[in-house]
Amino acid sequence: MANSRNKNINAKLVLLGDVGAGKSSLVLRFVKGQFVDFQESTIGAAFFSQTLAVNDATIKFEIWDTAGQERYHSLAPMYYRGAAAAVVVYDTTNQASFACAKKWVTELQEQGNTNIVMALAGNKSDLLDSRKVTAEEAQVYAQENGLFFMETSAKTAQNVNEIFHEIAKRLPRAQPPQNPSGMVLMERPPVNGTSSSCCS
C-alpha cells in the first residue's frame, strides 16, 4: 500500500471514544466540512478517506469511525488493528467520556500498533458553559502517556484540520504495509475484562 516514491502515504486512522463524544462529527467536519446538530449515532462503523499535503508528502487518511457504545466494544479491534494513527475523542462537557478515553488509550497501548500515533481530542470546546474537563487535566494526562492533545470543536471547526495535520506530520515516513490481511472478524471476540469496559 505504502508507496513512498513520491512520499505518497496511505495511513489508516481510527477514531475511538465514548458515545456522543463527537467522533463522527469530527470526521464529517474534516472530510466534508459539515456539521450536523443531531448527528446520528454510528451503527457498525463508517469509512472515509481524506488526503492531506504535509511538507514533502501526501498523506491519504483512511479513516474508520467506530460506534461508541461499549456493547460494540468487541468489534473495535477489527478497526484499530493495523492502524497507523488513532484519535481518541472525549467530550469536554462530560467527565465520564474522559474516563472512557483513558481506557481507550490504555487498550491501544496494549493492543494497538507499536508505532501508533495517538491524538487526544477534547471535543465540544465551543460549549464553554458546560465544560467539565479542564484542558490542563487532559494536557497532563496526554503528556504522561505520550500522546498529543488538542481541544477541538466539530461545530466551529476549531482545531479540526489542525489535529489531523499534526498526526500527518508525526507519521513515520516509511509506512509498514498496513493491515495486509484485511478485516477478519474474530469468531469469538476476546473477552475484554471489565477493566476495559467503559462508556456504559
Added chain:
Amino acid sequence: MHEADIHDLSDDADYAASQQQGSRSISRCGSDKRSEPSGAEVVFLKENVAIHPTQYASERIRGRLRLIKQGACLFMTWIPYKEIGSGGGAFGHSDARLSDKDRNLYSIRAVPVTDIRSIRRHNPTLGWQYVIVVLSSGLAFPPLYFYNGGVREFLATLKQHAVLVRSADDANLFLLNDFQDPLQRSLSSLELPRAVSVAPTSTSESSSSSSVSSERPEDGRSYSEYQKHGQKSNDPARDLSIQVLEKFSLVTKFARETTSHIFREIHSDNLNTNDRKNQAPIVSNSNNDVDNSGLESASTESFVAADPIEKPSCRKDISAVKKLPLQWGVLSLFIFDKMTLVWGKPRQSPLGTEEWVTFLDAEGRILDSKDLRKRIFYGGVEHQLRKEIWKILLGYHDYDSTYAEREYLSSMKKVEYKALKRQWKSISVAQAKKFTKFRERKALIDKDVVRTDRSITFYDGDDNPNVMLLRDVLLTYSFYNFDLGYCQGMSDLLSPILFVMEDESEAFWCFVALMERLGPNFNRDQSGMHSQLFALSMLLELLDKPLHNYFKQKDCLNYFFCFRWVLIQFKREFHYEQIMRMWEVVWTHYLSEHLHLYACVAILKKHRKKIMGEEMDFDTLLKFINDLSGHIDLDAILRDAEALCVCAGENGAALIPPGTPPSLPLESNLLYSQQDEL
C-alpha cells in the same frame, strides 16, 4: 452440496438394490418389442408422495406416485389426492385451500420414462427423502417427497425397466437413457454449453423433440408420440444443466408455468446451435459494462464474474464463468434473466380500509391470516391502518383476537406499562447516585433520543414531547428487559413505531414484541448478528457464488459491511415512509422470516458489477454500502428479494440456522451458544 464425493457404488444400498433388480433385460419405448399385451400394469405405487410448492406446510400436496407399464413403455405418474369428500384416496386430507387449478398444475400425467433425463436423490439429514426428476426437455418437476420412504424401491423399479445408471460424478444422481458409459465422461471434459449463452435470437420453430409443454399428455395416449424423443445425443452440457435444472425444480408455483416455457426455449436453442465447434470462442475483451477505470489493461483476471442470476451480458462474462466451478452456471444466467421478467410480482397498492375490513369477521378476527400477510407482503398498508395492523403483524395482538379482546388487552397493558415505568420514575436523585447502571443507561438513552430522526416533523424542534416519549419508552424497556438493557440502534427501531402508534403504552408493547425477535441483535457477544451474517453469507453463496467468492478473496466473508442493514433492519437506508413500508412487508414473514437477508443479497447483487469491477476492499465496500443510504429503490429491492427467496426455496431456508433472528429464539439457545461456533 451435491459436489460428488465419489462413493464406491457398492456401499450404497439403493444402488446395490437397483443393480440387482436391474440385471434383467431392458426394454425401452423405442424398441418395438411388445413384450406384454396392451393394457397398463402398475409396476410401482407409492402413496403419500408429496410436493411442497411453498415452504408452508399447509400448502403441501400429497399424492400417489406410480410407474405404469404399458406395452414396452414405462410411464411415471403422480396424481395429487382429491379433497376429502370427493372420493380421494386413503390419504385424502391434503390441504383444502389449494384450488383444483393448483393441483392440475402439478399433476404429472404419464410421463414416459424415456423422457426423463435424470433423477437426483436427496437425503436430507432432517426431513424426508426426496427426488428431483429432470426431463430431457429440461423441464424439472418439483421435488417429490417420499413421506413413507420408498426412494430406493422407486429407483430399483426404474432400473428394472429402463436404462438407469448412476452418474460417475455424483453418487446421488441417476441418469436415465444415457447410453454411453458414464465413466467416460467427466466434468473436466465438459465444455460450457455455448448454446445457452446465446441470447434467444428468434422464436425459431425448433425440432419437434423440444415440444414439451407444461401440459402432460393424458394417460393412455399413444406412446408412439414419444418415440422420436428416444435417443438423446450425449450432450456435454448435460451434467451442468442437470444441476442447474434441478435447482430450478425448487421454484414455487407461480414461477412454474413460466419456467417450463423458458426451459422449452432454452432447449430449442440448444438444438439449434449444436455445432459448437464452429463457433468462435466467446471473447472477453468487450467488457464494456464493467467500469474498469481502476483496472489494469484487460487482463482476463479482471473480469467480473457473471451473475448467475442477473441479465446475460453473458457473452461478455462467459469467460469469467469458465473459471468457476461448474455449477449454478451459465444456463441459469440465461434462465434467470427470463425469469426476472415475471418474478418478483409487481408491487400492489397498499391495503386500504375498505379492503381491510374484508379480511375481518364481524367481531374483528382475521379470517385468514395468511391471506392478509400475503396481501401486505405485496403492497404494505395505508398509513392510517398501520396503527391497527402493526400490532397484529408484530404479534402484540393475535390474528384471531376480536376487537373487544384487543381493546381489553390494550387497556390491561396500559396499566402494566405504567407500573413498569414507575420502576424508574420513582428513583430519587439520592438513589440514582448509588445506581450507576441506571444513570449510565439513562445518559446513553438521553444522548441517542436527541439524535434520532430529528429531521422528521414528529421529532423535530426543541423540547419536542415525542423525543421525551421516545426516551421514556426506551428507559422503561431497559427495566422491562434489564438483562438486555439499552443498546444503540434501539432508538431507531422504536422511532417509527412510536410515530405510528402515537401512544406511549401501545408503542412500548409493540416494541417489546419486535424485540422478542430482534433482541438477540444486541447481544453482547454479537451472537444474533453473527448468525444472521453467517446466514447471509450462505445465501449469497447459493445465489451468487461468484460474488461470494469475490468477498472471500477480499477477506470480507464476515459480511460485516452489512452490519447496519441487518442490525436495524434497513432503518438507516430508507426514507421514513419507505422504512415503514419495508418493515410491514418484512414483518409479514410471508415467504420467509428472513426476507431482510434476501434483501441484502438483492442489493449486493444489484451492485455486483461495480463492487467487483472496482475491486472494492472491505473499507471501500463499507463506504460504498453506507453511501447507498437513501438511494435504494425499495420496490425494486423487495421484488428482487422476493424472487431470490422463491428461487432459493427450501435450499435457502435450510441455510439459515434455526433460531436465527428474527426467528423466535430456540428455547435451548443458551445451551447451544456455548458450542456454537457461528
